[in-house]
Amino acid sequence: MALKITHSDLFKRSFLVVKRDRVKFYESGMFFGARSFRFREISGLLLGPDERLSFQVGLETFSLPVKPDHPKHQAAIAELVAGLEGSRASANSAAYLPS
Numbered sequence: 001m002a003l004k005i006t007h008s009d010l011f012k013r014s015f016l017v018v019k020r021d022r023v024k025f026y027e028s029g030m031f032f033g034a035r036s037f038r039f040r041e042i043s044g045l046l047l048g049p050d051e052r053l054s055f056q057v058g059l060e061t062f063s064l065p066v067k068p069d070h071p072k073h074q075a076a077i078a079e080l081v082a083g084l085e086g087s088r089a090s091a092n093s094a095a096y097l098p099s
Helices: 071-092
Strands: 003-008 013-018 022-027 035-038 042-047 052-057 060-065
Touching: 003 060, 003 071, 013 060, 013 071, 022 060, 042 071
Parallel strands: none
Antiparallel strands: 003 013, 013 022, 022 035, 042 052, 052 060
16 A cells, blocks of 8 residues: 655645655656655655655655644655664564574
8 A cells, every 4th residue: 555645835746655665756846757765775764843754865865845743644654664664674684594
Protein backbone atom coordinates (compact mmCIF):
# COMPACT_ATOMS: atom_id res chain seq x y z
CA MET A 1 0.00 0.00 0.00
CA ALA A 2 1.41 3.39 -0.96
CA LEU A 3 0.97 6.38 1.34
CA LYS A 4 1.11 9.86 -0.15
CA ILE A 5 1.74 13.38 1.10
CA THR A 6 0.87 16.17 -1.33
CA HIS A 7 1.40 19.91 -1.21
CA SER A 8 0.56 22.55 -3.76
CA ASP A 9 0.52 26.30 -3.77
CA LEU A 10 0.37 29.00 -6.38
CA PHE A 11 3.89 28.37 -7.66
CA LYS A 12 4.66 24.66 -7.29
CA ARG A 13 3.32 21.22 -6.55
CA SER A 14 5.12 18.45 -4.72
CA PHE A 15 4.37 15.00 -3.41
CA LEU A 16 6.02 12.17 -1.54
CA VAL A 17 4.84 8.60 -2.02
CA VAL A 18 6.01 6.00 0.51
CA LYS A 19 5.87 2.44 -0.79
CA ARG A 20 6.92 -0.86 0.77
CA ASP A 21 10.50 -0.70 -0.53
CA ARG A 22 11.05 2.86 -1.73
CA VAL A 23 10.13 6.54 -1.67
CA LYS A 24 9.09 8.58 -4.68
CA PHE A 25 9.46 12.37 -4.62
CA TYR A 26 8.17 14.89 -7.15
CA GLU A 27 8.43 18.65 -7.22
CA SER A 28 7.23 20.68 -10.18
CA GLY A 29 10.02 22.61 -11.75
CA MET A 30 12.60 19.92 -11.01
CA PHE A 31 14.51 19.11 -14.17
CA PHE A 32 14.20 15.33 -13.71
CA GLY A 33 10.55 15.15 -12.62
CA ALA A 34 9.76 12.34 -10.18
CA ARG A 35 12.69 10.73 -8.39
CA SER A 36 12.61 7.33 -6.72
CA PHE A 37 14.88 6.17 -3.89
CA ARG A 38 15.29 2.95 -1.94
CA PHE A 39 15.25 3.40 1.82
CA ARG A 40 18.91 2.41 2.11
CA GLU A 41 19.86 5.38 -0.13
CA ILE A 42 18.39 7.90 2.33
CA SER A 43 21.02 9.06 4.79
CA GLY A 44 19.00 11.53 6.85
CA LEU A 45 15.43 12.50 7.74
CA LEU A 46 14.25 15.65 9.53
CA LEU A 47 10.88 17.09 10.50
CA GLY A 48 11.73 20.72 11.13
CA PRO A 49 9.99 23.21 13.42
CA ASP A 50 8.60 24.88 10.28
CA GLU A 51 6.68 21.63 9.55
CA ARG A 52 8.84 20.71 6.56
CA LEU A 53 9.81 17.08 6.08
CA SER A 54 13.30 16.81 4.60
CA PHE A 55 15.43 13.85 3.63
CA GLN A 56 18.92 13.58 2.21
CA VAL A 57 20.17 11.31 -0.56
CA GLY A 58 23.86 11.70 -1.24
CA LEU A 59 24.52 15.44 -1.43
CA GLU A 60 20.92 16.34 -2.38
CA THR A 61 18.21 17.36 0.06
CA PHE A 62 14.51 17.06 -0.74
CA SER A 63 11.75 18.65 1.32
CA LEU A 64 8.07 19.46 1.35
CA PRO A 65 5.65 21.01 3.83
CA VAL A 66 3.62 18.54 5.89
CA LYS A 67 0.82 18.73 8.42
CA PRO A 68 2.01 16.59 11.36
CA ASP A 69 -1.51 16.53 12.85
CA HIS A 70 -3.12 15.20 9.63
CA PRO A 71 -3.77 11.42 9.91
CA LYS A 72 -2.63 10.64 6.34
CA HIS A 73 0.58 12.59 6.83
CA GLN A 74 1.19 10.86 10.18
CA ALA A 75 0.75 7.45 8.54
CA ALA A 76 3.12 8.30 5.67
CA ILE A 77 5.78 9.69 8.02
CA ALA A 78 5.49 6.63 10.29
CA GLU A 79 5.85 4.30 7.29
CA LEU A 80 8.87 6.29 6.07
CA VAL A 81 10.55 6.03 9.49
CA ALA A 82 9.75 2.30 9.69
CA GLY A 83 11.20 1.74 6.22
CA LEU A 84 14.38 3.60 7.15
CA GLU A 85 14.73 1.66 10.39
CA GLY A 86 14.14 -1.62 8.56
CA SER A 87 16.76 -0.83 5.94
CA ARG A 88 19.29 0.05 8.65
CA ALA A 89 18.56 -3.15 10.60
CA SER A 90 18.97 -5.39 7.57
CA ALA A 91 22.13 -3.57 6.46
CA ASN A 92 23.73 -3.87 9.91
CA SER A 93 22.70 -7.42 10.73
CA ALA A 94 25.33 -10.13 10.55
CA ALA A 95 24.80 -13.13 8.32
CA TYR A 96 24.08 -16.39 10.12
CA LEU A 97 26.39 -19.14 9.00
CA PRO A 98 25.61 -22.55 10.51
CA SER A 99 28.63 -24.67 11.43
